[in-house]
Amino acid sequence: xxxxxxxxxxxxxxxxxxxxxxxxxxxxxxxxxxxxxxxxxxxxxxxxxxxxxxxxxxxxxxxxxxxxxxxxxxxxxxxxxxxxxxxxxxxxxxxxxxxxxxxxxxxxxxxxxxxxxxxxxxxxxxxxxxxxxxxxxxxxxxxxxxxxxxxxxxxxxxxxxxxxxxxxxxxxxxxxxxxxxxxxxxxxxxxxxxxxxxxxxxxxxxxxxxxxxxxxxxxxxxxxxxxxxxxxxxxxxxxxxxxxxxxxxxxxxxxxxxxxxxxxxxxxxxxxxxxxxxxxxxxxxxxxxxxxxxxxxxxxxxxxxxxxxxxxxxxxxxxxxxxxxxxxxxxxxxxxxxxxxxxxxxxxxxxxxxxxxxxxxxxxxxxxxxxxxxxxxxxxxxxxxxxxxxxxxxxxxxxxxxxxxxxxxxxxxxxxxxxxxxxxxxxxxxxxxxxxxxxxxxxxxxxxxxxxxxxxxxxxxxxxxxxxxxxxxxxxxxxxxxxxxxxxxxxxxxxxxxxxxxxxxxxxxxxxxxxxxxxxxxxxxxxxxxxxxxxxxxxxxxxxxxxxxxxxxxxxxxxxxxxxxxxxxxxxxxxxxxxxxxxxxxxxxxxxxx
Numbered sequence: 001x002x003x004x005x006x007x008x009x010x011x012x013x014x015x016x017x018x019x020x021x022x023x024x025x026x027x028x029x030x031x032x033x034x035x036x037x038x039x040x041x042x043x044x045x046x047x048x049x050x051x052x053x054x055x056x057x058x059x060x061x062x063x064x065x066x067x068x069x070x071x072x073x074x075x076x077x078x079x080x081x082x083x084x085x086x087x088x089x090x091x092x093x094x095x096x097x098x099x100x101x102x103x104x105x106x107x108x109x110x111x112x113x114x115x116x117x118x119x120x121x122x123x124x125x126x127x128x129x130x131x132x133x134x135x136x137x138x139x140x141x142x143x144x145x146x147x148x149x150x151x152x153x154x155x156x157x158x159x160x161x162x163x164x165x166x167x168x169x170x171x172x173x174x175x176x177x178x179x180x181x182x183x184x185x186x187x188x189x190x191x192x193x194x195x196x197x198x199x200x201x202x203x204x205x206x207x208x209x210x211x212x213x214x215x216x217x218x219x220x221x222x223x224x225x226x227x228x229x230x231x232x233x234x235x236x237x238x239x240x241x242x243x244x245x246x247x248x249x250x251x252x253x254x255x256x257x258x259x260x261x262x263x264x265x266x267x268x269x270x271x272x273x274x275x276x277x278x279x280x281x282x283x284x285x286x287x288x289x290x291x292x293x294x295x296x297x298x299x300x301x302x303x304x305x306x307x308x309x310x311x312x313x314x315x316x317x318x319x320x321x322x323x324x325x326x327x328x329x330x331x332x333x334x335x336x337x338x339x340x341x342x343x344x345x346x347x348x349x350x351x352x353x354x355x356x357x358x359x360x361x362x363x364x365x366x367x368x369x370x371x372x373x374x375x376x377x378x379x380x381x382x383x384x385x386x387x388x389x390x391x392x393x394x395x396x397x398x399x400x401x402x403x404x405x406x407x408x409x410x411x412x413x414x415x416x417x418x419x420x421x422x423x424x425x426x427x428x429x430x431x432x433x434x435x436x437x438x439x440x441x442x443x444x445x446x447x448x449x450x451x452x453x454x455x456x457x458x459x460x461x462x463x464x465x466x467x468x469x470x471x472x473x474x475x476x477x478x479x480x481x482x483x484x485x486x487x488x489x490x491x492x493x494x495x496x497x498x499x500x501x502x503x504x505x506x507x508x509x510x511x512x513x514x515x516x517x518x519x520x521x522x523x524x525x526x527x528x529x530x531x532x533x534x535x536x537x538x539x540x541x542x543x544x545x546x547x548x549x550x551x552x553x554x555x556x557x558x559x560x561x562x563x564x565x566x567x568x569x570x571x572x573x574x575x576x577x578x579x580x581x582x583x584x585x586x587x588x589x590x591x592x593x594x
Contacts, residue, residue, distance in 0.1 A: 017112045018052070018105065018113045019052060021177055021181055021184060022180060024052060027044050027052065027053050027173070030169070031043065031044055031053050031056050032056050034056075034165065034166070034169055035056035035057070036056075037165075038058070038157055038165060039059070040058040040118060040119050040159075040162045041055060041056065041057050041062050041117070041118035041119075042056050042115065042118065042166075043079075043115075044105075044113055044114065045079050045083065045113065045114050045116060046113055047083055047104075047111050047112075048083055049076075049081070049082060049083035049084070049114075051076075051079070052113060058118065058119075058120075059120070060147035061120075061144065061148050062098060062118065062120065064137075064139050064144055064147055065095045065096055065139065066095050068137050069138075070136070070137050070138065071095055071137055074095055075094060078094035078095075078100055079100070079116060082100050082102050082114070082116065083114060094118075095118070096136070096137070097120055097125065098118040098119070098120055099118065099120070099159065100116055100117070100118050101116070101117045101119070101166065102115070102116050102117075103115045103116075103117070103163070103166040103170040105170045105174050106174055107177050107178050107181075108178075112174070112177060115169060115173070117162050117163060117166045124148050127145070205345070206345045206346070207242070209345060210228050210241050210242030210338070211242050213242065213313075213337075213338040213341075214226040214227065214228055214242045214244040214313075216334070217244070217334055218245060220330070221327060221330065222321070222327075223316060223317050224245055224295070224317050225245035225246045225316045226243070226244045226245070226313065226315045226316070227240060227242070227244075227314050227316075228303070228311060228314075229311050229312050230310055230311035230342070231309075231310060231311055236259055237255050237256065238257070240256075241311070246293065246316075249292075249293075250290075250292075250293045253286045253289040254285070256285065261283075262283045263275070263283050264312050267300045267301060267309075268309050268312070270302060270304070270309075272299060272302075272328045272331070272332060273299070273300040273301075274297075274323060275297060275298035275299065275300070276297055276320065277297070278295045278296060278298055278316070279291035279296070293316075294318050295316040295318070296316075296318060296319050296320055297316070297317045297319070297320055297322075298314055298316045298317070299314070299327075299328065299331060300313070300314045301313050302332075302335060303335040303336070303338055303342070304335070304336055304339055305336055305339035305340040308339075308343070309339075310342060311339070311342075312335075313334065315331060361420075369388075371431055372398065372399065372400070373386070373401050377401045377403070377409055379409045380475050380476040381475065381476035381477065381521075381594060382409075382472060382476045382592070382593060382594070383561060383591070383592045383594060384563075384589070384590065384591055385561070385562035385564065385588075385589075385592075386399060386563075386566055386587075386588065386589050386590070387569070387570045387587070388587050389533075389585065389586040390585045391585055396415060396416030396418055396419060396424065396426065396427050396585060397414070397415050397416070397427070397533065397585035397586070397587040398413075398414055398416075398431055399411075399412065399413045399414075399587050399589050400434065400435070402435055402438045402439065404438065404439065407474035408472055408473055408474055409471065409476075410438045410470070411470050411471075411472065411529070411589065411591070413468050413486065413489075413530070413531065413589055414465055414466065414468075414486070415465065415466045415467075415486065415531040415532060415587070416430065416465045417463060417464050418463075426459070426463065426465065427465075429454075429458060433450070433451045433454040433455070434447065434451050434469065437450045437451055437454075438469075444469060444471055444480050444481065444482045445482055445513070447469060447482075448469055448482045448504075448507065449511075449512075449513060449514055451507060452507035452508065452512065452514075453511055455507050455508035456508060456509070456510060459508045463508055464485075464506045464507065464508035464509050465484075465506060465507050465508050466486035466487070466506050466507075466531075466532075467482075467483075467486055467506075468483050468484070468486045468503075468529055469481065469484075470482070472521070476521060476593065477520065477521050478518055478519065479521055479527070480516055481500055481502070481503075481516065481519070482502065482504070482514050482515070482516045483500060483503035483504075484504055484505065484507045484514060485504070486506075486531075487531060487534075487535060488500050488501045489527060489528060489529040489530075490527070490528045490550070490554060491526075491527050492525065492526040492527075492528070492551075492555065492558060493522065493525050495555070497551055497554075498519070502515045502516060502517035503515055503516070521593045522593060523593050523594060524593060525593040526558050526565070526592055526593075527591040527592075527593075528554055528569070528588070528591075529587075529588070529589040529591075530569075530587060530589075531586065531587045533586035533587070534550055534569070534573055534586055534588065535550060537584070537586075539576050539578065540578055545576050545577070549572070553568070553569055553572045557569070562590045562591065562592045565592070566589070566590040569588050573586070
């Protein structure tokens with residue numbers, strides 16, 4: 001078999017346009033079925049007349065002639081002659097009476113290949129002519145004569161029918177080629193975007209992401225230059241962040257404000273904006289700079305990821321150029337991929353910063369917890385139980401015990417306005433001031449007044465603290481206290497509660513004086529000091545826990561020892577709240593007289 005019989009015969013450069021996207025095997029199958037349907041001979045060849053597929057013969061007679069040595073030479077010469085002048089009105093005769101017709105396969109003004117159809121007359125030649133053909137082509141005469149008895153000419157239709165069918169088939173193959181080319185282009189674009197995604201995924205450095213993007217755009221698109229501008233949301237300016245092949249003079253031409261740029265504004269609205277002639281486009285803010293830079297046409301697309309547009313990508317050409325839909329789609333995809341990487345980089349930076357802050361908060365929480373008493377105090381006739389539960393890592397509640405030189409025991413519970421770090425810092429300041437003044441002043445009202453003066457100097461309007469500070473006598477049989485705007489402590493004696501309300505306003509707003517009260521502490525008494533995180537705890541139905549529920553819980557569990565009672569009060573609150581989020585810090589101090 002020589003190269004004319006082989007479907008793998010090397011084709012001229014023009015044939016690769018077709019066989020690059022449609023395989024020879026596919027063309028062969030299409031050709032074989034067409035030839036069988038029309039009872040015609042067929043082949044696909046290059047625009048120079050070289051075979052791409054193996055010829056399919058419409059009859060045994062044609063096959064015997066076409067596959068012999070002289071027949072192959074005659075067919076090759078005829079195909080080259082046909083390719084030189086494709087004109088249906090001009091018949092190319094070959095292979096002893098076969099008429100060749102060529103249907104060009106064309107796409108976008110490019111001729112890709114030819115479908116060649118061979119037909120024979122409806123009337124077979126006389127015996128003498130067949131005998132002469134056998135002699136000319138050196139074929140066994142009896143075999144050639146027998147082949148004429150096996151086929152009825154034109155059984156698949158007239159030659160004109162076969163030619164029309166070939167024209168339709170050529171258009172169909174061209175359509176397949178166009179679809180394959182679009183798919184190949186889309187795959188190439190996807191490979192580009194995927195490759196860019198892999199590059200961008202290897203870095204979290206924002207500037208490196210931007211620089212990689214503009215360089216890749218210039219590599220894969222027919223453009224002179226590329227630039228990325230990101231929106232500064234504070235000023236509304238589109239700030240140039242990365243460029244490729246743009247001069248420093250062009251970059252320093254002046255600011256670009258989103259509100260003043262119709263091109264960028266339309267891009268932020270989701271459109272791709274085409275610029276045909278930048279130096280003469282009225283939408284261009286700096287046309288003279290574009291002319292000096294050699295910029296003619298351009299395309300501007302948004303950088304959008306999950307509905308958020310953060311900037312624009314612009315590409316520029318040095319001549320008039322109309323971007324295709326595929327190129328626009330590719331640039332959009334690159335812009336979206338870059339936006340994703342930029343947002344991811346920003347989120348990564350924010351996450352790192354949040355983790356750093358969280359570590360600081362956790363450290364602050366540990367420091368704050370160390371400020372709380374590490375062990376329960378020991379005092380004559382009294383036992384203690386305490387619970388502390390901040391809503392965040394750090395909180396504004398605190399409780400404290402101070403052993404005084406007089407033998408008494410100071411106890412305090414406070415609630416700083418606000419939550420988190422600001423409240424925790426203020427809490428530390430209140431605690432330090434309270435401890436300092438409690439050890440240097442004997443009178444409860446003086447201690448509270450001086451802590452108030454301290455806060456008034458160091459706090460701003462709206463920053464205040466509620467505080468209960470009291471001193472148990474050395475023998476534990478009395479309590480002198482001052483309530484500065486705090487939730488009144490509960491004193492349970494027998495079955496009756498007494499609210500401890502003597503004192504004054506919250507501390508930290510203005511200098512003032514405070515009242516005190518001394519109450520007797522008798523065996524069996526239960527004193528409960530809390531912050532408003534207990535009484536204002538909200539259940540799912542929107543009702544607060546309230547003071548009455550707290551009093552009922554204290555009565556119900558009064559026989560527990562002080563630490564167990566404090567914990568039980570907390571559990572009762574949490575059962576009431578259920579799965580609702582804790583909205584405020586919780587502090588409970590229980591004192592039982594024995």
